[in-house]
Amino acid sequence: DVKVTQSSRYLVKRTGEKVFLECVQDMDHENMFWYRQDPGLGLRLIYFSYDVKMKEKGDIPEGYSVSREKKERFSLILESASTNQTSMYLCASSLRLAGATYNEQFFGPGTRLTVL
């Protein structure tokens, strides 16, 4: 079974703090993703990584950065947390077959971040 784990289930931070969210997958997947999920808006892609040190911006990258130093680990960084970044953050991974990126994603349990 694919397992994706996230460093925290719940996190409370203050405005202006630097926040690190970590994600680890154990199935040797090439692709990793960070989403945020808000009521009525669905899942929105923040960043995507297709290999170590490689990244692509998603639909809402502003205020976020990412790091992928090892294949199994993908970190999301909130440089200076703001209240509008209060959300559920979901990490996902997927296998990349030759030339294809459209495989199913496997999600972690999520981190509920509250910024006060």
Added chain:
Amino acid sequence: EDQVTQSPEALRLQEGESSSLNCSYTVSGLRGLFWYRQDPGKGPEFLFTLYSAGEEKEKERLKATLTKKESFLHITAPKPEDSATYLCAVTSGTYKYIFGTGTRLKVLA
């Protein structure tokens, strides 16, 4: 612009009352349609992948079908444990997966 619309937003069923959830999509070249189940406070759990019109997949009480414009998730004789939000997503072959906002299903005993 690629888009996914799910209906209904919410659905209440009696245990054993079969029904269908709809996922309508517009995408420039469908390369995959995915169904997920999400329980409150948890991450989505993968259910099915469909790639071409006419394809069907089944798992226990769930059956997913695909046409050129929409997908249906049929739930046969649901049980209370089937209560969850069901998400649909599509991709046109890039790393971007477009998600719908989901259907919240409640099955009453």
